[in-house]
Amino acid sequence: MLLTDRQLLILQVIVDDFIRSAQPVGSRSLSKKEEISFSSATIRNEMSDLEDLGFIEKTHTSSGRVPSEKGYRYYVDHLLSPQVLNQQDVSIIQSIFAEKIFEFEKIIQRSAKILSDLTNYTSIVLGPAVSINKLKRIQIIPLNKETAVAIFVTDTGHVENRTFSIPASVDAGDLEKTVNILNDRLAGVPLDDLNDKIYKEVAMLLRQHIHNYDLMLHTIADSLKMPIHEKLFFGGKTNMLSQPEFHDISKIRSLLMMIDQEEWIYNLIRKNSAGIHVKIGRENNNRAMENCSLITATYSVGQEKLGTIAILGPTRMEYSRVISLLQFLSKDLTDVLTKLYQNN
């Protein structure tokens, strides 16, 4: 199972070539490469072995070879030559941060756009986890007799709002008192923990000050119940249409449908721990992604993981380049965010 140096070389050249050309690569064309100094017959023997070991495949009996998923996996794990980004790519990525930034979402959106433009694949960016942000302030603004909107501002400037109906028994004074209590008790609490805290600490206080406190309590707790989903941003959703492996409409269809079905992507991307992760083909456990690879990286504030950036491309994707790009952007995002939010 240990590959010889020559086998490694051949595997690497096959993968590189196939990534470039999307054509099965044959022994003769390999033998002409600079890196390779032995004859096509030798290569044929080696390729036959590599095929037995499962690293490459034939598309039909007398065709050239194509990397298998196992082949890509080995390539990614052992053969990848870390590529240095060229100056142009670097400056394009840095242009994301050129303007003054208040709305973090804008940065995220721009990142998605630029990633997809740079790679010609589909980019996916998972927005910053709102739920770990800390509450800065709650406001309740009555719209009319029956409804009001509750506004939650986090220390990062993110704003969530929920409309709810005001319990009949509650009057304007009650509302104001409630808001004061909430702000008093909940400022600095991560959004995730609000619900908990409301029942544990705020409930008591409300009871002391508000007539009919429990309806109010539940109304507010309910507003907070809906999970605050991180937003997903996409770039170049249609880029996959240009990839030769997706000449087949039904493949495209299932892939695009899956992308539009954000839930799937969300789960696929969210759980990743820090660092670069490469999922190849069926490793993604999804029919629609059989011919796709997904590379993800995370960005953080300080030590705290905030969100994810990812590239979805064909298995035949430029792993080396994409990894470099993601690494670079992820670091930049982290730096900027850390500077921006660290010491609030």
Added chain:
Amino acid sequence: MLLTDRQLLILQVIVDDFIRSAQPVGSRSLSKKEEISFSSATIRNEMSDLEDLGFIEKTHTSSGRVPSEKGYRYYVDHLLSPQVLNQQDVSIIQSIFAEKIFEFEKIIQRSAKILSDLTNYTSIVLGPAVSINKLKRIQIIPLNKETAVAIFVTDTGHVENRTFSIPASVDAGDLEKTVNILNDRLAGVPLDDLNDKIYKEVAMLLRQHIHNYDLMLHTIADSLKMPIHEKLFFGGKTNMLSQPEFHDISKIRSLLMMIDQEEWIYNLIRKNSAGIHVKIGRENNNRAMENCSLITATYSVGQEKLGTIAILGPTRMEYSRVISLLQFLSKDLTDVLTKLYQNN
């Protein structure tokens, strides 16, 4: 140029048949239809005339006929038999309004989903025009020494927020005074007119009360400058992939790219006046939509047009059904919204 009854009949049957089958229709298959009592030779003569008049076309010399854009146009304008929705469709549409509704966006989103499911085309819904909503309340919440977030709540419960940097010369007291002045002067003003009003009325007041008022003024006015874009919602973006006329990847590609390029759609849809509008093929003035038709309807609160719902399908689309669906949903949306917001 006036068509005989028989020509009208033939045109109608051709369009109907082609919409159903997507196959060019020939004289013989026409002659077999129930509605038609004359021979294929007669039909051939009539079809030849209809072709000369530009209502139908051949795909090649000896093929059956296919409606031209002019043919569709005539069909839509004169031959459409208004279709009554079946009970199932009706109840599916009404299910949109089943739950209690606070967030209007949810309704809009659900509408888009259901429209596309029902038709198997792509649905586009333009969210309610925020800019005509009236300001209910402004809040400014400082995040730290340098930045604050301004929150604008409309009488419909919509919340807009902008982060800005606090001018160095402004202190907490100034901020509070500013907010009070703003709320005092701007409550009830449509968001569209805020900027105007700020310079005309608020500026003076600010000058009287706030040190260094003009920086504050510009900061706030700037936040409001970015146009408040109505949001676009889509349903069934990938539905077009199942249409036989889009077997060609490059067509799909340009169409999907145009859809993702929301600006285009926005302009296409926004300007429509009330009522149903049908744009066929090149009437949309867009290469990517050459084989598409766009049917739009508007929804309102009372007399005031709020937004648009639309279906994008192949020119060979079920005009009658789609028009009925849009009419029905548009009326329902209007009713619900009017009831909800009319007398605030």
Added chain:
DNA sequence: GTTAGCACTCCTTGTTGCCGAGTGCTAATT
């Protein structure tokens, strides 16, 4: 005015044959 009949056109489908790129195997070479 309508229709039956017929020649003609063009798309579609299937067949065939051929070329080129590639393989696997064997035997010769290093």
Added chain:
DNA sequence: AATTAGCACTCGGCAACAAGGAGTGCTAAC
């Protein structure tokens, strides 16, 4: 023992061709 040259074989892709079918336009008869 490893490498290579040589050769027979396989398969996809392409072009050429034929047959069949759906449709048309035209003419002449009804």
